[in-house]
Amino acid sequence: MGQMLTGAQILWECLLREGVETVFGYPGGAILPAYDAMLDYPIRHVLVRHEQGAAHMADGYARASGKVGVAVATSGPGATNLTTGIATAMMDSIPTVFITGQVPSKLLGTDAFQETDVTGITLPITKHNALVTDASHIATAIREAFHIAKSGRPGPVLVDICKDAQQAKTEFVWPETVDLPGLEEAAPPDAKELARAAEMIAAAERPLILAGHGVLKSGASEALRAFAEKTGTPVALTLLGLGGFPASHPLSLGMMGMHGEAYVNRAIQRSDLLLAFGMRFDDRVTGNLKTYAPLAKKIHVEIDPSEVGKNVAVDVALVADLRVAIEALIPRVPAGRHEAWLKEIGEGRDETRSRDILHQPDGGRLYAAHVIHDLWKATHGEAIVVTDVGQHQMWEAQYYAHERPRSLITSGGLGTMGFALPAAIGAKMARPDAEVWVVAGDGGFQMTSCELATLQQEQLDIKIAVINNGYLGMVRQWQEFFYDKRYAATPMLSPDFVLLAGAYGIAAHRVSRREDVTPAVEAARRSGKAALFDFRVEKEESVYPMVPAGANLDAMVRRPAGEEVQA
């Protein structure tokens, strides 16, 4: 006979058994029993200022640590406020569990106070969800939620628990196993497909690895490196793959896609074999599918069968965990070098240098790219950088060279503005010893800047770089390129960010000159406390190169070549 506990106690018993130490949340009527019980358990609860923040914090926690992130909210508006964060986690396959309170089961369907059909609303933006109306079902629901969130291609799972189920007492039995016959576990890669892949790799003259988020999720960085080095294959990365392969490695090409370097996208278009490792041929990396990589055979290693052949037809599909698949490939492929191919790519790289803003004079202006570059230098490339969405995000991806997995945290699939600050709080909670930087634009930062209070309440040492150009910069850039510079609703008035940070008790600095960037950053790093920088950058600077949406991947808008100076 197990112990008699309330549903609320069972919830925390289960979370502890799942290894949860920290949850992010906001209390309210329907989740009150759970909050009351929480006080008796060794759980650190981070009180957010808006539930969207809780969702992003759980997400950032998971991205930084690889563990499951947990957020808690009440019914109705509490739950609906989570949804942007849930959708963000869904699009980027982040293992997260969301616990929401629900009105008492007898009131379900009556439009009771703060009732919302949360499992209905979150159906398309969760990997799975469940409504629990009975205390005796809580343990199984939580156990299954964690299992589903982590298994295969990870994702968010929501458990909606009625208030009376939290209050009722029942026997607590921890389910030792889960019974989920419909859940597909990753199978080992198919031997025949492995052999076919190995043959193609041996025959390729211009092979290219496209490494995505799967590298981080499956812990495949070491395997990827061993494979690339053995076969002499260069590696291009998706935005979410950055850090999966060291930027300083001679075989690293950097980012592909819409804002990838021109030589990377050209290499894709000229390659005779693409090895897609844990990436899903998103429209932001392929450009026009009809003309995408026309010369290349494609090997797709992907854990989710529904991604294989979705956007790009492939020649070999290895549906498996990426690390397992790469480790299985390594002994099957011959050691190789592709000197001519690397030389050709290298020439494109040299040509890019002269167009790079990094190598152009600033003329006394402050360019965001220079800020990111100087930030990279000052932090020795070792910070966890959490970005928002927009121009600054692309500049970060281009100019902060990531050497290690989980050192860049960014919303890729959903492109959620307001992500950075709360996700950074989650990341810092997961890895308190890491140096954590927020890089955000003036627009996105204001969407969730209320979480500065959370940051202070938790006494977190997080540094915030607001890349302030007075515009919704990426939208402005599209308007400049594609809408005849008609700047509809993109010029933006912001508060004085230095005063704003001051109101929260956070040290802040305004920086308008290049020479002040590094000293300010270094001083703040020495302080050991949170700090915010208002970097007043060039207002109408654009991210180059750019592949217009739907255009051929090598039809890039590029920065004009200029006079080269020492960076």
Added chain:
Amino acid sequence: MKHTLVARVQDQPGVLNRVASLFRRRAFNIESLTVGGSETPAYSRMTIVVDTARVPAHLVAANLRKLVPVTEVRDVTHIPTVDRDLALIRVRCDPAARAELSGLVSIFRARIVDVGTDSVIVEITGDQEKVDGLVELLRPRGIVEMVRTGKIAMVRGGTAESADQVNGRQSENAERVS
């Protein structure tokens, strides 16, 4: 082209909603969907006819398979199956014409199951072509009301082992649930 998928799903609240939501979200075009009990308690079976002009059947199946309560999906389009559709058709019929109509529908192994003053209800079971055939034949007489179940399908003979595998892990899952 139309594909017929047969899915085995756990009986859970909202499972039909999950399937419907998936089809709507991914813009998969459902021709018909039937759901009902299976040989195993706590499991239902769905027969889904899907138009694959836009999205190939294997991707529809793979997406279905990702739903946690869905334990098995088979594409039975290219293997011999018994297909059935049930229709109830209310057709205008004067009392004097009942005998003639009864004879006509019996050719289709259909029968009159209810009689009203100026109409009858005809019940027919068969594959879709057969049902369509009777419907066309009855249309000139005046079809007042019709309800069709949509297709259900079962693989013929002993081919359960050789059924189209929509993904590599299907048979393994089938074992696990049985």
